[in-house]
Amino acid sequence: MTGSNPKSFGGPALFSYGFRPFFLAASVFAVAAIVIWMLVLDGSLTIAGPFTPTDWHVHEMLFGYASAVIAGFLFTAIPNWTGRMPKRGWPLFFLLSLWIAGRLACAGLFGPGAVVAMLIDTGFLAAIVAMIVVEIVAGRNWRNLMVVVPVLILFGANLMFHIEALTYGSADTGRRLGLAVVIFLITLIGGRIIPSFTRNWLVKRNPAHLPAPAGRFDAVCLLVGAAALLTWAFHPDGRVTGVLLLIAAALHFMRLRRWQGLRTGPSPLLLMLHVAYGFVPLGLAANAAASFDLLPAAVGVHLLGIGAIGGMTLAVMMRASLGHTGHALVAGPVLTAAAGMVFLAALVRVCFPDVSFAGITGLWIAALLWAAGFSLFALRIGPYLARTNRKPT
Structure with missing residues (x-):
């Protein structure tokens, strides 16, 4: 390298x-x-x-x-x-x-x-x-x-x-536009690395039904997703926005299914990439529901912000840090728990924000789960980042 x-x-x-x-x-x-x-x-x-x-x-x-x-x-x-x-x-x-x-x-x-x-x-x-x-x-x-x-x-x-x-x-519009651009980057870069990493891993174990190669369908997903996100950023309410978001959600769900993520269970480091991407269609669908006044706007925003952005960036940081510092591409229990906490934080935040558990609101629990997940990453990976590689990569 x-x-x-x-x-x-x-x-x-x-x-x-x-x-x-x-x-x-x-x-x-x-x-x-x-x-x-x-x-x-x-x-x-x-x-x-x-x-x-x-x-x-x-x-x-x-x-x-x-x-x-x-x-x-x-x-x-x-x-x-x-x-x-x-x-x-x-x-x-x-x-x-x-x-x-x-x-x-x-x-x-x-x-x-x-x-x-x-x-x-x-x-x-x-x-x-x-x-x-x-x-x-x-x-x-x-x-x-x-x-x-x-x-x-x-x-x-x-x-x-x-x-x-x-x-x-x-900055109401600025919030949505910033979120939309980061989500688009996830669909763009994730569409490169997730099927590639999955293919490489499956070829060594069970090459049947490999991830579909990138093609016109992926281009359509990106274009429709970009149109839906930009429309939502500037006009979050209304039938047109809702329909575009629903179409984009369906396309990105189908795109994710083509990557054979269900077969990556033995590799948590790989599986978490698929799970994180799964929050993209979930968030898009929730924002579509919000545009029809069926859900609070915060639901879709936090599915995308915590689940998709938080989960994907954490998973990418794990993989890149391990690989580029000469360590095996294995999450282990600590990093697997870190990713699980961030995904759980997203679900708690959108499902139980105001519910009190032993005197602690769901909002605080979600925040603590997020903080715990990234703390585990920093404690586990931080020493690798601050010192020379174990071996050349």
Whole structure:
């Protein structure tokens, strides 16, 4: 694997490869952000940043946590696509510092200036886009240049979020657009890695009924899904939005079935990718129901946000971290439990948010499950990320 041996890098192992600092930072932030959010909800804490409390929570999950994972994934995948050396050392340190500065600015720790917070926060994704373009163009890997488009749209969604909050006091459209772009990235990247990983695993064990290869059906799924998500982002209510979301949900469910996920039970590390993707059609269908006033809007949002985004990013971080640090691609009981907690958090959040269990609301239980899942990841994988590889990969 090109450039993946940190022994050729003289600096700290943490900055020897893109996934290391960003996966570790994302997992720690996932825990901290949800605890802070629950304390804000309880009235025990206030945030003096440029957003309302709800906007801060949504923004930091999408443009804080998810953006860090996306950056770590891209800076790990791009060297494989281009054959060039990975970004390491000072460029990674600069990007991580810019990301941290964005989190502090959005929490109001640099003062109440909304414009300053916007410039600092959006600078991270702008830098990511610029570095991706430079690497892909330099490597002449034109086919993967399309990955820049959704990341650029994510940057635009973040900018819109800030401007909308500054102008109207709340970023309702920005929330949905940010969520829509991250979900589209999951369908785009997940459609590459999930059937590929599944095929490779099944070929070594039972090659009958391998995942269907990518083709026109997958392209239709992506196009319809993108249309449905964009329509929902700007017009969440109404018959047209509901119908589009239902069609997209059905297509992505059929797409998932073509990947033979039910046969991956003996490999939790692989199965969790399929389970996480399963939350995409569930969330789309729930949002369709919400557009017809059949469900609260929060149901679909949290199925997508916790189950699809949280579950998929956690599973991808596990697999990439294990593989690129020279460890076997085996989840083991700790990482399997971590993923299970995040999936359970999604179900508790949408099914029992206001039910009290032994004096603790379902909302708090869901938050604690989320925090526990990412804490297990950080404790188990964190040492791998901070030290040199066990062996070259």
